[in-house]
Amino acid sequence: MATILIIDDDDAFREGLAETVQDLGHSPTEARSGEEALAQLHECPAPACIFLDFRLPGADGLAVLDSLRRMPGLQTVPVVMLTAHATSDNTIGAMRLGAFEHLTKPVGRDEIAALLERILTAQSGAPAARVFADEVTSREPQLLGVSESMREVQKRLGRAAAANATVLITGETGTGKEIAARVLHRASARVSGPFVAVNCAAIPHELLESELFGHGKGAFTGAQSDRRGRVEEAHGGTLFLDEVGDMPLPMQAKLLRVLQERQVTPLGTNRLVTVDVRVVAATHRDLASMVEAGTFRQDLLFRLNVIPLHMPPLRERVADILPLAEHFLAGASSDVLRKHLSADAQRLLATFAWPGNVRELANAIERASALAPGQVLTREDFVFLTAMKDTADNAADAIPATLLELPLPQAVAHLERTLIVRALSAAAGNRAEAARRLGISRQSLYTRMATLGISDA
Template sequence: MSQQTVLVIDDERDIRELLTITLGRMDLKVDAVGTVAEARQALSERSYDLCFTDMRLPDGSGQEIIELIATEHDETPVAMITAYGNVDAAVTALKAGAFDFVSKPVDIQMLRRLVRTALKLAEEKRTGGGASPAASSSGERLIGDSSAMQQVRNTITKLARNQAPVYIAGESGVGKELVARLIHELGPRASGPFVPVNCGAIPSELMESEFFGHRKGSFTGAVADKEGLFQAAHGGTLFLDEVAELPLHMQVKLLRAIQEKAVRPIGAREEIAVDVRILSATHKNLAALVDQGQFRQDLFYRINVIELRVPPLRERRGDVPLLADFVLRQLATKSGGGVPVRLLPDARQALEDYDFPGNVRELENILERAVAMCDGDRIEASDLMLPQRPARQMAEAVASTHSGHHAQTTYAPSHAPNGTPATQTPSSELPLDDYISNLERSAIMKALEESRYNKTAAARKLGITFRALRYKLKKLGID
């Protein structure tokens, strides 16, 4: 196997020498030049496995080099060398197609890890490889033949080839974490950890410890050293789900960790270098939150280098039958590997006509409920128990929330405090799932009371099977 070659472009002799020595010790052959003209000449004479370029050069900019390589040598990963803290230059480079960036002064260990990752990526590009076995299983779960989903899959493949931060936008339930996993599994970090974290589920006072770790004795209750999420994701990917929920004070600390590729555990004297790719997601409109002063513009700029929108289910209705069949097969496997329950034509049509404000997650819940409530191995439209409120209105309400109205669209309880039926109108208290559960609970309790808690009679009153009622009682926690 021939020796791999690296092109280094920097007008500072010290940087050229540092990289030449460091990369030489990794058994790499290095060509080092100091100008754009020399770089163009070198690239025209031979191909390289990796390129490093400074941003500012005597006769031009590193941006020219990145664009040249992206156009004429797209199999060569290129990393930008930036001045300390120059995040704008790094973001610009990543948007132009750079694989990653390294800040001055250069951290040797970080540099070596970046080189190994880049060379692995270059080799996969040449051989056409890169997808791990896990990736194929994720690919199977990313169901859909619609043009929208084909575009998403194509974009994922491209995003997996570099280390740029990706912001995954989409409504609740569309599968943003699944998309993040696939980006990770198809890339050169597939053998490293994938660490998902729900930013809205961590108490504000514990966030710094959770993200960066702490040292024993650094605060009351710190009885041992603890590794943070950044350290846990070292060499892999950190997925920040619901990133819009981060409080402002934590946004500042997160920005610094991302820019400097280092974290300081609580109670530690020194920072720890971390090699982590950042993927983030939220169902909220981050740009609108920036305008409202609720999300830092500099952090938004840093994590939103590339945006990938995952379409809601109502925009790809043709995928609903495929998704439904896949979910039913999963449910059959989960219950013991029997023959999957099948959808009758009226049920299939009802699903295709429904707008799914809760997207794929709602489809899964509807089918799980229908499997429990249907007679035999066939699901009729009535077994789906789709909400009576026009589905399109729900979808519009959810879309409105996503486009800038950040309070969740919610619904009033089905009974007023005195027990009398209440007008079912939107409120600010209950989300859709709770609204539906309250309706079901009220109907079941009324039937049980009228039948003096004879479950068989109550099921008859409700027009459902005894098995379906038993499932409902368990799910709703009714004793």
């Protein structure tokens, strides 16, 4: 028999949970507020587990959890946070302070039984608390989502915020990998330090070393003075390496050394600079397959993938589509003329595949809001989505049979090469115009042309 403390000001819920705990063969104790619970804990032995409501009279659940983690003998007691309305902020806040789990009311008997069995069998406890900055305002980047898959992402991100290990964020383009990295930085003890983002795919390979590690005066033509690299700029904070899968092999070796030694050598110098940075990397590529193909270092993957965090595509989190749409619409509307989604528009958005994920949804809402003649956005205001789908379907039907017989990497490379050559031809060799037609940056076009062996058209 284990003692389970339940802290909740909702008498009916607290008493019902206590009855369930007792039916499962354990001994429940109850408190209606954090202050009452803390007074009990000063007088009684530590319980085996604590259920703690987020909203309480007086100090809220996060403040109570923080106090629990400071009390001798209670730092490792598993705490299960309860809330009637889960948000990304309260989920991440609970997990970063070491909560064992974060549940949304109502909670069923089977879920309680399974959770207690997991807690009492493993007795893994929760990590000791750390002091973090206050919650930020809603104007800061937020990792929004109420679906089960996003709740799991928020929980893992909250746990990762309490550590200092390297994080690898994977997921399709547009799923919010950089937002996740910024939220992780904001929730960590490094929040007072800089957040420095580097897009490895957008910087020409020959300039990437200087961009990351800096250079000395005279290191190359045009280097008229010393320059700090982005790694050094991130000292005391977080370095976000976006699209790390596009980093060339020679740079991968140099990045591995930085991760191992925590030192950088600016280009053209013999000077060692010690850095204290947390590295968060992101990619939409399958790095394991790239390791097998010899295009990504296995030892670097091991170094980056200490804490993996996968961002699910929007099609796998349908429950988030309409809340996200309303959020983006609120941002796109003026305070005077607040726009809304009609029922048919909501049905269209909820059933659309969203190949571009959250980024595509945000762009669609902004476009429809700007062009819609009325205050209510209808299905007709999103007709461009179905037009884009029809174009994509027609393009898929037009793929030559010979291309379909190739292995996927070769087929993709062939198709990408064809599109780039056509864009360059249509732009009369103007790379900036070709990049605009392809919807990518000029630097990305340079990189892809070099990779695919495409000369000027």
